[in-house]
Amino acid sequence: MEIVGTIEEVRKFVSRAAEAENVIGLVPTMGGLHGGHLSLIDAAHEACGYVVVSIFVNPTQFGPNEDMDRYPRTQEADLDACRAHGVDLVFTPTVEVMYGRGFRTVVNIAELAGALCGRSRPTHFAGVCTVVAKLFNIVGPCKAFFGQKDFQQAVIIRRMVADLNFPVDIVTCPTVRERDGLAASTRNQYLSPEPRGQAAALNAGLRLAAERIRQSHPTAAEVINAIRGHLATAAPGGKVEYVQIVDPLTLRDVEVTEGEVLVALAVKFVGARLIDNILVDSRTAGP
């Protein structure tokens, strides 16, 4: 496994691999690798002959009062995990490599970036788009793997790729969950035992909602109230930031739960803000 810190080195190794007729797989991460990331790496391996993982805690996607400084930096464990999962190249640039002198460009999709998590994190998705655009240009034509847990991120990146014609295939992989249903997240480790126990209510609430939608096509407001009720009982330590039911492409609120809808929520516990979502098609029996 190669571990490199410069753009030139990434290009050198990737172009060599591409010349040898490999499909290139890219898994962009901020490190703190967990089961979710590893499932992306495994999916990349299945589809691609050469797998690149980037590890970069991207400052432009954190807001001024967010947790960038205490975001886990677990480089040695991350590299061990990459090795164990057969990664070919790890790109771990410094902030200086990614945002050199005079950096000013922003890639954004205002309509999508302002929805859901964007209401409390107004600059987050512009930071994500910009750094992902850079990674795509650094790596070149590839398949890039993202987790469904960050559904809004995946929608935005798909839109960016389509709009700007990046020669990149976006693959979205299912959310990996802990035993009690909590979506795997680097931030789960911030939770002390009591909120960690309550956090399972996020996924449970979403599953209840999905069941109701498939059974009786209730209004979005009814479903949202039911989820909020569940969270109030099962996760009293969590402060609900949003529970929304939206069109999975436009991220705009829907009023009725017909066809395919995304039920998404964010809840703040002491120590960590958690998100989760479920895609529901009211016309199918579902998983």
Added chain:
Amino acid sequence: MEIVGTIEEVRKFVSRAAEAENVIGLVPTMGGLHGGHLSLIDAAHEACGYVVVSIFVNPTQFGPNEDMDRYPRTQEADLDACRAHGVDLVFTPTVEVMYGRGFRTVVNIAELAGALCGRSRPTHFAGVCTVVAKLFNIVGPCKAFFGQKDFQQAVIIRRMVADLNFPVDIVTCPTVRERDGLAASTRNQYLSPEPRGQAAALNAGLRLAAERIRQSHPTAAEVINAIRGHLATAAPGGKVEYVQIVDPLTLRDVEVTEGEVLVALAVKFVGARLIDNILVDSRTAGP
């Protein structure tokens, strides 16, 4: 010469040319080809084995009250000129090809896009960045050629390429001028004889300014006043939109004309808004 309208065709021909070890040259245009464009095509030919010209009147770089509808569409003449200058591939997409359903992404560099022409054209450079980002992703690694007449555009695109790591070399070529010094521009043809005669004053004023800067390092205000005085006398039919002296990288106003500065101006005549500029290094004797 191939003439294609789809992204897939561009990629097919360009990847074939790249596989045959050609450096790819890209000259993005809005058609209405004149001597300036042809000099870019010729420069592309000197540096590259395969030359692509895009012809696309990009709606997102026009403001609501600008001249998009009456912008010259001279496709047959443009194609003839491309043929005569040995272009390999012309890409003439429709608006639908470039901005399909649901298009929402914007690439912008707010600080640079708000300077100079951006004051009266606040959305122009975001439109330019976005369409050029698309063209770079469609064509892939290449050398891309832009004229110095659109100096701000060239600065912004260089910044975008550096910031987002596009695998593209930007080449800026000297402004091509008509016999009386007027910078070649598709919009010159809008001018009736009287304003056309006066329009030569733009370049003359800039050349006078450059001479003064090299001789006596005056303040920017002194130089600007001198240019405005020249325009008032020699181009009374023109309404000065701006005359500015700026740092050629940041586009911020300078107060003293020391080192390398850009003197830039925009003047509105009946029928056409014209721009021009001159790069002056106070430390050298100049051309």
